[in-house]
Amino acid sequence: MVTIQEVAKEAQVSVGSVSRYLNGHKLKEQNMQKIKQAIETLDYKENLFAKGLKSNQTLSIGILMNNMQSVFSSTLIAQIEEEMESHNYSILLNSYRNKIDKVAAKIDFLLDRKVDGLIIFEGEPEWPVYERLQTIEIPVISVNTTLDYPHVDSIIVNNRQSAKNMISKIIDSGHDHMGVISVPQKSSVARDRLNGTFDAFSEKGLDDSDYQIFYGDYSQKSGYQGAKTLIDQGLTTIFVTNYNMALGSLQYMFEKGLKLGEDISFACFDYPGVSDIFYPRLTTVRQPVHKMGTVTVNRMFERIKNPTIKNEIIQLENEIHWGNSIKEWK
Known part of the structure; x- marks a missing residue:
């Protein structure tokens, strides 16, 4: 491995000059060009881990999520990783796969690796383990769920309002009998999406006889069964929350x-x-996954640079894309 001393020798400058260059300090233009050329010639790779230890940082962020295999998770992780790389940071990823009793151990695993910050996906505030987040000294960001603790930021989307807006527009298009395929109401995201549909039904004057709810289990198989059940009941308008x-x-x-x-x-x-x-093009509530990743990373580095700033709840907006999959009644 090429050393900083070898770079200095190749560039014919001092080791101190190379060190200052690598840390972003302004040098004489001639020296900066010589160091840059030496780095390229020797293919020098900076030891970021060693650099982080000297500054009491590991240049890594821990991420805890439930399911790494979903489209949402993989897309968001990819965006976060790309943003982290621009800061010369890496991610340390862990999941609990619906095993809530494992969450505490997963958090300990990440903290034992001395990560500089922690991002948690869809952790519910009623889980007792999350009370300890109030005493963690590194920045913590909750994604998709509000954790209202003094030192925790939350990045959420307007699931309830966007579900209400979608259902309201469907009803206004002439659909006053509807089937909804929902997931178990065990998470705040699930509750927000279903409650948004109930808000729309109530506001538009629909009662229990005007809609049917089928509860699936997040799987494609349950969505298949849900559609069959509702369509067999004569319903011709279907809204799915997952x-x-x-x-x-x-x-x-x-x-x-x-x-x-x-x-x-x-x-x-x-x-x-x-x-x-x-x-035809589907009518959808589209989640701002890429923006969620960018906002999460930006907020994390705000907290790393200034640990004393007040926590925030940052709400992003879903987009409604109106396609041709909803029949327009004349």
Whole structure:
């Protein structure tokens, strides 16, 4: 491995000059060019880990999430990692896979690695383990769930309002009988999305006889069964609050030969670009996944640079994309 001393010798400058250059200090233009050229010639790679230890930082951020395999998770992780790299930081990723009793050990694992910050996806505030976040000295950011602790920031989206807006527009398009495929109401995200649909039903004057709710389990299989159950009951307008279940619902509709926007009206929550592959274009609530990643990383480095700033709840907006999968009644 090439050393800083070898770079200095190649550039014919002092080791101190090379060190200052690597730390972003301004030098004489001639010396900066010589050092840059030496680094390229020797293919010098800075030891960021050793550099971090000297400054009492490991240049890494811990991330704890439930499911790494979902489209949401993989897209968000990719965005966060890309943003981290621009700061010369890396991520240390861990998951608990619906095993809530493992969360405390997972947090300890990340803290034992001396990460400089912690990002937690969809942790629920009623979990007792999260009370300890009040005493953690590094910056903590909660993504997709509000954790209202003094030293924790929360990055959330307006799931309830966007679900209400979507359902309201569907009703205004002439659909006053509807089936909703939802997930178990065990998380704040799930509750917000379903409560948003109830808000719209209430505001538009619909009662219990005007809609049916099918509760799935996040899987495509349950979405398939949900669509079958609701369509067998004669419902021709379906809204799905989870993307995986939406895929299962669409599978059933395609197998039955139902034409979207004609025989059946359909809308769902989506991720950037995914619904664009369908024809006709789906009507979706699209989550700002890439923006969530960028905002999360930016906020993390604000907290790293200034640990005393007040915590914030930052709410981002979902987008409603109105496609041709909802039949417009004249």
